[in-house]
Structures are given as structure tokens and as C-alpha cells.
Amino acid sequence: MTSDPDLRERAVAALTGPELANAVDLVVWCEGEGSDRTALVANHRGRVRLHADGRHEVLRGADPVANEDPMAFLPYERELADPSPPNERNAYPFAYRRLVSLFADPDRSPDLAVVHTPRHWFVDEGGHPGEHGSLDVIQSRAPLVVSGAGVERQGYLDEHAWLVDVGPTLAAAAGVPLADLLDAHGHGLDGAALTHLVRPGRRKVIGILWDGAHCGDLLHLAESGELPGVARLISRGTALRGGALAHFPSITLTNHTSILTGVGPGRHGVLGNVFFDRATGEQVVPNDATTWHRSGEWLRPGVRTVFEMVHDNVPARIDGSPRTASVDEAIDRGADYSTMGVIRASGSSMGSGDLDSLLPDPFASRFVGELEHLKDGTFHWGSQVDDLGLQQVLQLWDSPAAAPDLLWWANVVTDAGHHAGGPRSAIARDALRDSDSRLVAFLDHLDGLGMLDDVTIALTADHGFEGADPSCTGSWRSALDGLGVPYRDEGPGFVYLDPSRRT
Missing domain, CATH: 3.40.720.10 (Alkaline Phosphatase, subunit A)
Incomplete structure (x- = not known):
């Protein structure tokens, strides 16, 4: 992980601006070690710190992953009535457990992971009319x-x-x-x-x-x-x-x-x-x-x-x-x-x-x-x-x-x-x-x-x-370029802020 928390904070701020709301559903990362390990989630609506005991400590604005219901959008008619929903209506099951797992590898885990919105259309950057990869319930x-x-x-x-x-x-x-x-x-x-x-x-x-x-x-x-x-x-x-x-x-x-x-x-x-x-x-x-x-x-x-x-x-x-x-x-x-x-x-x-x-x-x-x-x-x-x-x-x-x-x-x-x-x-x-x-x-x-x-x-x-929406476009590449530092965006979505640093 990056040894520069200020750089990570700059990246989070750049990625969660309202101008990227079409593209960026969530920015996620982890902090701390052992029993004090926490997961953080941010977007243009707010920021939350997730704890191992299940607590959601809202740090700013609205909790981006307030709904963790694994049975959300059931029966199937509910999914049909609200396909590819926005963040405020979406669900992100067991967010803490899944994020801590992703960020547990000291060599391979990214510094940040950027999650596309369900409707994000990024065909020109390798995406498709149908997509997956999100923390949200339907893609999971x-x-x-x-x-x-x-x-x-x-x-x-x-x-x-x-x-x-x-x-x-x-x-x-x-x-x-x-x-x-x-x-x-x-x-x-x-x-x-x-x-x-x-x-x-x-x-x-x-x-x-x-x-x-x-x-x-x-x-x-x-x-x-x-x-x-x-x-x-x-x-x-x-x-x-x-x-x-x-x-x-x-x-x-x-x-x-x-x-x-x-x-x-x-x-x-x-x-x-x-x-x-x-x-x-x-x-x-x-x-x-x-x-x-x-x-x-x-x-x-x-x-x-x-x-x-x-x-x-x-x-x-x-x-x-x-x-x-x-x-x-x-x-x-x-x-x-x-x-x-x-x-x-x-x-x-x-x-x-x-x-x-x-x-x-x-x-x-x-x-x-x-x-x-x-x-x-x-x-x-x-x-x-x-x-x-x-x-x-x-x-x-x-x-x-x-x-x-x-x-x-x-x-x-x-x-x-x-x-x-x-x-x-x-x-x-x-x-x-x-x-x-x-x-x-x-x-x-x-x-x-x-x-x-x-x-x-x-x-x-x-x-x-x-399903993605052709009218829902945008790219976070310029936000990362604006940091003025070397980075890697693999996937895209896995952001390594200090790629030359070896563990």
C-alpha cells in the first residue's frame, strides 16, 4: 500500500467529485491492522468507515453503503422495476468482509479500488453493454x-x-x-x-x-x-x-x-x-x-x-x-x-x-x-x-x-x-x-x-x-492524471498510487 496517506486522500477527493458521479459509484480502501482493520467507502454523497463488528461510522454526508441486504431486489419483479439503480437505492452486501479480503495482500492489493456505477457506459475504455465487477448485490x-x-x-x-x-x-x-x-x-x-x-x-x-x-x-x-x-x-x-x-x-x-x-x-x-x-x-x-x-x-x-x-x-x-x-x-x-x-x-x-x-x-x-x-x-x-x-x-x-x-x-x-x-x-x-x-x-x-x-x-x-446506459458516460482517467504523480489503473479500477515502490 502507498506510504503517503496524503496522496491517497488527494486521489479520493479527485475521484469522488460530483462531476464523476456518472462513472464512479464508490471509491474503497482499507486502513489499520489486525483487529483494528477498517474499510473505508466514499463517493460524491459521503464517506463511511466500516468496522469488524458491523458498525458504520459515517464520516461525511450520507453512508454510501448503508444497505447491505443480500436479498435486496427480490422477488425478481423488484429488480425488473429498478434495473441498474443509483447508489442511494442500491445494496452492497457484507461490504466490510469483502473489502478487507481484497486489501489483504500486501504486494498485489491496490491502494484504492474504484467501482463503476451500474449504468456506466465505458465501451471506449474496454467496457460492454453488460457489465460486472461491482460491490453491489446484482453484479455480486x-x-x-x-x-x-x-x-x-x-x-x-x-x-x-x-x-x-x-x-x-x-x-x-x-x-x-x-x-x-x-x-x-x-x-x-x-x-x-x-x-x-x-x-x-x-x-x-x-x-x-x-x-x-x-x-x-x-x-x-x-x-x-x-x-x-x-x-x-x-x-x-x-x-x-x-x-x-x-x-x-x-x-x-x-x-x-x-x-x-x-x-x-x-x-x-x-x-x-x-x-x-x-x-x-x-x-x-x-x-x-x-x-x-x-x-x-x-x-x-x-x-x-x-x-x-x-x-x-x-x-x-x-x-x-x-x-x-x-x-x-x-x-x-x-x-x-x-x-x-x-x-x-x-x-x-x-x-x-x-x-x-x-x-x-x-x-x-x-x-x-x-x-x-x-x-x-x-x-x-x-x-x-x-x-x-x-x-x-x-x-x-x-x-x-x-x-x-x-x-x-x-x-x-x-x-x-x-x-x-x-x-x-x-x-x-x-x-x-x-x-x-x-x-x-x-x-x-x-x-x-x-x-x-x-x-x-x-x-x-x-x-x-x-446493463449500462449509453447516455451515462465519463472517465476518471483525467482525475488521476491531475494528481501529477505516477500511478497504475489496472482493470480499470485497481489504482496503484506508488507503482515503483517495492514491498
Whole structure:
């Protein structure tokens, strides 16, 4: 962190001016150590200091995160009536816990994090019509559906969980004792197995992630019959209306890692899709087609993945078939089979032409409902990757005997669709429908094997989405430039005020 509090204060003042209200929802940082650690939040409306005991100490004006309700904007009709709301009507669940986690890494944590307003349109700076990353509830709310063996059929529950709970829940269902859900140093995880939803046991377990799948719309489409695969899971299990909360920032690699390690970013070290490491003086970009297969390199010492937890508790197979498998997932360390492992072994990357040429033709896919969407390059690529992912999981589940004890299957076209049009857009909903078609094919395959009743399945995502407004523009770049000092703005949003200083 910067050793110059006056410089940080100047930056906060510049970023929270009323002229940036369209762009800047919040500026956040932490101060103090140990039990005296506090989180601070400021914007053009006011400033608050958050304490570990839950107190909000308002320092100026109005509290920018006064509402921390994780069930805000439910039922879904309330979200529809107030999409992408302004700060005074928004909710920021468990702000202290999530901010302290982000700012816990002395080398990689920024000095400040700037949070876009939900409506902020910054397409000219790398943004999209649909965006995520905020501390707010809708961008932080990922779906969570659990189904099958060991799961009570409770239907829709007005509850919420955390994404850091998902990995421990899957590990416990696969046979890892609750007492062994620890990091490599023997310390407890930030998440916990959701034993009231999924009973611990020794079962075949499948975790499915639909990247960026919007929780409210996913459940709405399932209830209306437009996502029969998801509806089939819910009919055999439980769906949480409040979903599972992402850690901050509510972005891809931060929360994939949180899910699969059970700890927050300040412990696992993958703070964002892009961040700066003061110890090495290098920019780190794990969320890129050329670097996904290297993501395990950036995990902090002591972190264990769920694949490693299962390996420590499930005996190896005599026939050599994989106990654990990771399909299209960057955080794959410890998996016996992984897509990224195949890529690493090839000496190439997913962004290289030689591997891209091996992807299936999306125009011939039986899972792409609207070929018009393939004009979007990311949707086109995501459809290819997800079709290839389905091929891999079908091969891994070729027979009950050879099937892995834990399979994790990440899908990406849902993120592409939501970025391209925002939540509830035609392309976002079609991305959900396409993913559901692949899910139905896999469930039918399990049913054909006679295994559907013997498998525990969890469906989740890594974050939510909100829609941007083309009339809501602005950039905080000039405010930072006006400080007259060197800085890095990674993301953008992670501000390092003294990037030349090494820890």
C-alpha cells in the first residue's frame, strides 16, 4: 500500500467529485491492522468507515453503503422495476468482509479500488453493454442450484450463500471430511460446506459453472419453462433465490478461484482479471486466452484447490482413470485431467491459431439456437469452447466405473451473451438457452447410464450482470492524471498510487 496517506486522500477527493458521479459509484480502501482493520467507502454523497463488528461510522454526508441486504431486489419483479439503480437505492452486501479480503495482500492489493456505477457506459475504455465487477448485490449475485444424490428436494428457497461455500460443499459431497476442509497450513477456509443443502458423503460430484449467468433471469426462465435442464435440476433439488455472493471484485478469475479454493482474493492471490504485483514489478493478466492455462502459477502459498482436497482423501484408481477432472477451467491445479493441462502439454495456448483451428464449427452446432449471434466474435468462440467442453465431459463420463469422483465443467458463452447485450437481452437469454441445451444433453447421458439419481450436481456462476446506459458516460482517467504523480489503473479500477515502490 502507498506510504503517503496524503496522496491517497488527494486521489479520493479527485475521484469522488460530483462531476464523476456518472462513472464512479464508490471509491474503497482499507486502513489499520489486525483487529483494528477498517474499510473505508466514499463517493460524491459521503464517506463511511466500516468496522469488524458491523458498525458504520459515517464520516461525511450520507453512508454510501448503508444497505447491505443480500436479498435486496427480490422477488425478481423488484429488480425488473429498478434495473441498474443509483447508489442511494442500491445494496452492497457484507461490504466490510469483502473489502478487507481484497486489501489483504500486501504486494498485489491496490491502494484504492474504484467501482463503476451500474449504468456506466465505458465501451471506449474496454467496457460492454453488460457489465460486472461491482460491490453491489446484482453484479455480486450468482445463481446456486444443487440437485441429485444427498440433496433434499426443497425447490426455491429465500436464502443466499457465498461462492466460497461452493467448493467446500462439492469436496464434502465427494468424501472429504469436514475437518479436512483446510488450507495447506491447516487453517480454516473462508467458505463452509452447505451441509443443510447437500449432505456430506462419498458420491460422484459434478460442479457446473455458467460464467456470468444472471441469477434472477436464470431462475425466471427456468420457472417459465425456457430452461428445461435447469428446471430438471431444481425439481430434483434446491435453488436459492438469493444465489451465492461473489467476492469483490465480482469478476471472473477472482471468483473462479474463490469457488475452487474456498478462500477470498486476499488469501488466494488472484485479485482480479488483471492486477499489479509490487514484489515483481509486473502486471499480471490471468484472464486472457493466452494465459488462462497458467492461472495456477499465481495462487499464493498455502492455498489448496478442491481437486487437491479430494486427492488427499479419495484413493487413486487401480485402472488409472481420473479421480478429478477440470474442463475448460483456469483454476485446475491438482486435477488428474484438465483442459488447461492438455494445453500446457501442447506448449501452445488457447489464443493461438493452431489450437483455435481444432475447435468445432459453431455453425454446425445443434446447440446454437440463433446463428445470428455468431457474428459476435466472443459468442462465436464461446460456442466453440462450450461444444468442445461437452464433448470432454461426455468422454469423461463414458461409463460409471471410469467417471471421475469430482468433475468441474466451466462454460463461457453465457458471459459472452451478457456482455454483448446486458441481462435480459435477446443474446443473453439465448446464451442461457444454448447452455441449457448442452446441460440437457449431459443429463440425458447420465440418465442413460442409470446414474442420474446417484450423482450430486451443483450449478452456479462467478458473478451477475447489470446493463449500462449509453447516455451515462465519463472517465476518471483525467482525475488521476491531475494528481501529477505516477500511478497504475489496472482493470480499470485497481489504482496503484506508488507503482515503483517495492514491498
